[in-house]
Amino acid sequence: MTELRIAIVGFGKIARDQHVGAIAAVPGATLAAVASRNASLPDLPHFATIEELLEKGPPIDAVSLCTPPQVRRAQAVAALRAGKHVMLEKPPGAGVAELDPLIAMAGETKRTLFATWHSRHAPAVEPAREWLAARRIRSVHVNWKEDVRVWHPGQAWIWEPGGLGVFDPGINALSILTRILPKPVFVNAAELAFPANCQAPIAAKLTLTDIDGLPVTAEFDFRQTGPQSWDILVETDQGRMTLSRGGRIMAIDGKTVAEAPDEEYRELYRHFVALAATGASDVDLAPLRLVADAFLLGRRTIVEPFVG
Amino acid sequence: MTELRIAIVGFGKIARDQHVGAIAAVPGATLAAVASRNASLPDLPHFATIEELLEKGPPIDAVSLCTPPQVRRAQAVAALRAGKHVMLEKPPGAGVAELDPLIAMAGETKRTLFATWHSRHAPAVEPAREWLAARRIRSVHVNWKEDVRVWHPGQAWIWEPGGLGVFDPGINALSILTRILPKPVFVNAAELAFPANCQAPIAAKLTLTDIDGLPVTAEFDFRQTGPQSWDILVETDQGRMTLSRGGRIMAIDGKTVAEAPDEEYRELYRHFVALAATGASDVDLAPLRLVADAFLLGRRTIVEPFVG
Numbered sequence: 001m002t003e004l005r006i007a008i009v010g011f012g013k014i015a016r017d018q019h020v021g022a023i024a025a026v027p028g029a030t031l032a033a034v035a036s037r038n039a040s041l042p043d044l045p046h047f048a049t050i051e052e053l054l055e056k057g058p059p060i061d062a063v064s065l066c067t068p069p070q071v072r073r074a075q076a077v078a079a080l081r082a083g084k085h086v087m088l089e090k091p092p093g094a095g096v097a098e099l100d101p102l103i104a105m106a107g108e109t110k111r112t113l114f115a116t117w118h119s120r121h122a123p124a125v126e127p128a129r130e131w132l133a134a135r136r137i138r139s140v141h142v143n144w145k146e147d148v149r150v151w152h153p154g155q156a157w158i159w160e161p162g163g164l165g166v167f168d169p170g171i172n173a174l175s176i177l178t179r180i181l182p183k184p185v186f187v188n189a190a191e192l193a194f195p196a197n198c199q200a201p202i203a204a205k206l207t208l209t210d211i212d213g214l215p216v217t218a219e220f221d222f223r224q225t226g227p228q229s230w231d232i233l234v235e236t237d238q239g240r241m242t243l244s245r246g247g248r249i250m251a252i253d254g255k256t257v258a259e260a261p262d263e264e265y266r267e268l269y270r271h272f273v274a275l276a277a278t279g280a281s282d283v284d285l286a287p288l289r290l291v292a293d294a295f296l297l298g299r300r301t302i303v304e305p306f307v308g
Numbered sequence: 309m310t311e312l313r314i315a316i317v318g319f320g321k322i323a324r325d326q327h328v329g330a331i332a333a334v335p336g337a338t339l340a341a342v343a344s345r346n347a348s349l350p351d352l353p354h355f356a357t358i359e360e361l362l363e364k365g366p367p368i369d370a371v372s373l374c375t376p377p378q379v380r381r382a383q384a385v386a387a388l389r390a391g392k393h394v395m396l397e398k399p400p401g402a403g404v405a406e407l408d409p410l411i412a413m414a415g416e417t418k419r420t421l422f423a424t425w426h427s428r429h430a431p432a433v434e435p436a437r438e439w440l441a442a443r444r445i446r447s448v449h450v451n452w453k454e455d456v457r458v459w460h461p462g463q464a465w466i467w468e469p470g471g472l473g474v475f476d477p478g479i480n481a482l483s484i485l486t487r488i489l490p491k492p493v494f495v496n497a498a499e500l501a502f503p504a505n506c507q508a509p510i511a512a513k514l515t516l517t518d519i520d521g522l523p524v525t526a527e528f529d530f531r532q533t534g535p536q537s538w539d540i541l542v543e544t545d546q547g548r549m550t551l552s553r554g555g556r557i558m559a560i561d562g563k564t565v566a567e568a569p570d571e572e573y574r575e576l577y578r579h580f581v582a583l584a585a586t587g588a589s590d591v592d593l594a595p596l597r598l599v600a601d602a603f604l605l606g607r608r609t610i611v612e613p614f615v616g
Contacts, residue, residue, distance in 0.1 A: 070605075077519070094604075094605045095494060095495050095601030095605050096404075096597055096600065096601055096604070097492070097493075097494035097495065097597050097598060097601050098495075098496075098601075100492055100494065101491075101492060101494070101518070101519035104519075105519065161497070161498075161605050161606055161607045162604070162605035183409075184405070184409060185405075186405035186406040186408065187403050187405065187406075188406075189469070190469075194608070199607055210409065211385070211409035211412075211413065289404055289405050289600075290405060291604065292404065292597075292600040292601060292603070292604040293403030293404055293405050293600060295600070296403055296404070296470070296599065296600040296603045296604070297402045297469050297470035298469055299469045299507055300502070302610075
C-alpha cells in the first residue's frame with residue numbers, strides 16, 4: 001500500500017490531541033508536514049501557511065485542515081488546486097453553500113474531499129443505528145452539555161461569526177442524530193442564547209421533527225460545570241435506548257449493550273486513506289444544514305457576557 | 309386544456325395584490341376556493357383552514373400557499389397527502405431542511421411542488437442572464453432598500469423567528485442574482501442589524517463570492533424612505549449592466565435595452581399550470597440557503613427598536 005503523505009494545516013488543540021496520534025496509528029497514513037502560524041512538531045517540516053507548504057514543502061498527497069471553519073474554505077481551494085486530497089475537520093465550513101464549489105472541484109479533479117464528523121465514528125453509533133432500524137421510535141432527546149472553559153480553552157474563534165459557539169460540540173450530536181435515525185429530521189424551532197459580548201450562542205434548545213412528526217428535542221449548553229453530558233435518549237416501542245459519552249456507550253433500558261474504546265479519529269483516517277485510494281469524496285452537509293436552519297429560524301435571547 | 313382548480317391558502321396582502329389577478333389572467337388556471345382565518349372573496353367558497361378546505365371544500369387540484377413561511381410546511385404536507393399540487397410563495401420555508409421531505413413526497417406521489425421566486429420572472433431577468441453569459445464579470449453590487457412601513461404594513465410575522473425581516477425582500481434580489489450569474493455564489497461574510505425588539509434583521513450587508521473570487525456585495529435595508537431601490541449593478545469587461553426596479557429594466561452603460569410591464573405572478577401561474585400537467589416539481593433552494601448562511605455566519609448588531 002502506498003503511504004498517504006498528509007500535512008496537518010492548523011496546529012491547535014484538536015490537531016495535537018487527536019490528529020497526530022491518529023495518523024501515527026493508521027497504516028497507510030504518514031504525517032509529512034505541519035502548516036501553522038505558530039506551532040510546530042520536532043523533526044517535521046514546518047511552514048507558516050498552506051501556500052508556503054504547497055510551494056516549498058516536501059511532497060505530500062493530502063492535507064488535513066484543522067484550522068477554524070472561517071478560514072478553511074480558501075485553504076481547501078488552494079489544496080485542491082494543487083492536486084491534494086482534502087480532509088476537513090467539523091464543521092466543514094463557515095457556511096453551507098461554500099461547500100458546493102469544493103465538491104464540484106474535487107469531483108472534476110478526482111481528488112478526495114472528506115468532510116469529517118468524528119462523532120459518527122464513536123463505537124456505539126453503528127450498533128445504535130442498527131438497533132433503531134428495527135424499532136418504532138416514539139421520541140428523541142439530546143442532552144449535550146459541557147464546560148466550554150475545560151474543552152475549548154482560549155479558542156476565541158468559537159465566539160466569532162461562523163464559529164458556531166455551543167453548536168461546535170452540538171453539531172457532533174446532530175451528526176450522530178442524522179446517522180442513527182431512519183428518516184431525515186429538520187428544525188422546527190430553536191432558542192439561541194447569545195452572550196452579550198459574543199457572536200455565537202452559548203446555549204441552544206432545538207425542536208426538530210421528521211415527516212411523520214417524530215418529536216425530537218435537543219439541549220446544548222456550554223455552561224455545564226460538574227458532570228458533563230453527551231447523551232442521546234431514544235424512546236421506542238421496545239424500550240429506551242441511551243447513547244451516552246458522545247456515542248461510546250449504548251444501553252437498552254439502562255443495561256449496557258455496546259461499549260468500546262474511542263477510535264474516532266483513527267476511523268476517520270482509515271476512511272480518508274480508503275477514499276484517497278480512488279479519489280472518492282464523502283461530504284454530508286446534513287448536520288451543518290440543521291445548524292444553519294437553527295440560526296435562520298431561531299429565537300435569540302441575550303444572556304450575560306461570557307468571560308473565558 | 310383541463311382547468312387547474314386552485315385554492316389560495318392565506319389571504320393576506322400578497323394574495324390580494326397579486327395571486328387573485330394572476331390566476332384570473334392565466335388560461336388553464338381557475339380560482340376555486342380560499343382558505344384563510346379571516347379574509348374571503350365574494351362568491352367563492354371560503355374555509356377557515358386548509359384542513360377544512362381539503363375535507364369539505366369543492367373539488368380542487370392544487371393549492372397556492374400564501375401564508376407566512378412559518379406555517380407553510382405543515383400545510384404543504386396536508387395538501388400533498390390529499391393529492392394536491394402545491395405552489396409555495398417565497399421563501400419556500402422557514403428553514404431549508406424542511407423542504408427535503410416535501411420534495412421527496414411530491415416526487416413519490418407525482419404531484420407538483422413549485423417553490424416560486426417571483427422576481428426571477430421580472431421581464432429583464434432573462435435578457436440580463438443572456439447578456440452576462442457572454443461577458444467577463446468583474447464585480448456585482450446589489451442595492452435593495454425599501455420602506456417596510458409602505459410595503460409590509462401590519463405584517464408582524466416578518467419580525468418573528470423565521471420571518472426573515474429585510475431578507476423577505478432581499479431574497480428576491482438573491483433569487484435574481486443566483487439566476488443571472490453564470491456560477492454559484494456563496495456568502496463570505498454578513499452584518500445583520502437586529503432591532504432590539506425584533507427577531508429578524510431590519511438591515512443587512514453581505515459579501516459573497518464564487519469559486520473564482522468574484523466580488524459581490526449586497527445591501528438590504530428596510531428603513532429606506534424617499535426613493536426606493538431594487539437594483540443590481542454588474543461591472544463587466546464590456547460595460548456596466550444595471551438591472552433596476554426589481555428586474556423590470558435592464559440598461560447597459562445607462563442606456564435602457566430591455567423594459568416590459570410586470571407579469572411576474574402571471575408567469576408563475578403559467579409555469580405552475582405547465583408543471584402540474586405532468587406532476588413535475590421545480591424547487592431551487594439556492595436563495596434560501598444563502599439567507600441561512602448569512603444568519604449562520606453573520607455578525608449581529610442590535611439597533612434601535614422598530615415601531616411599525
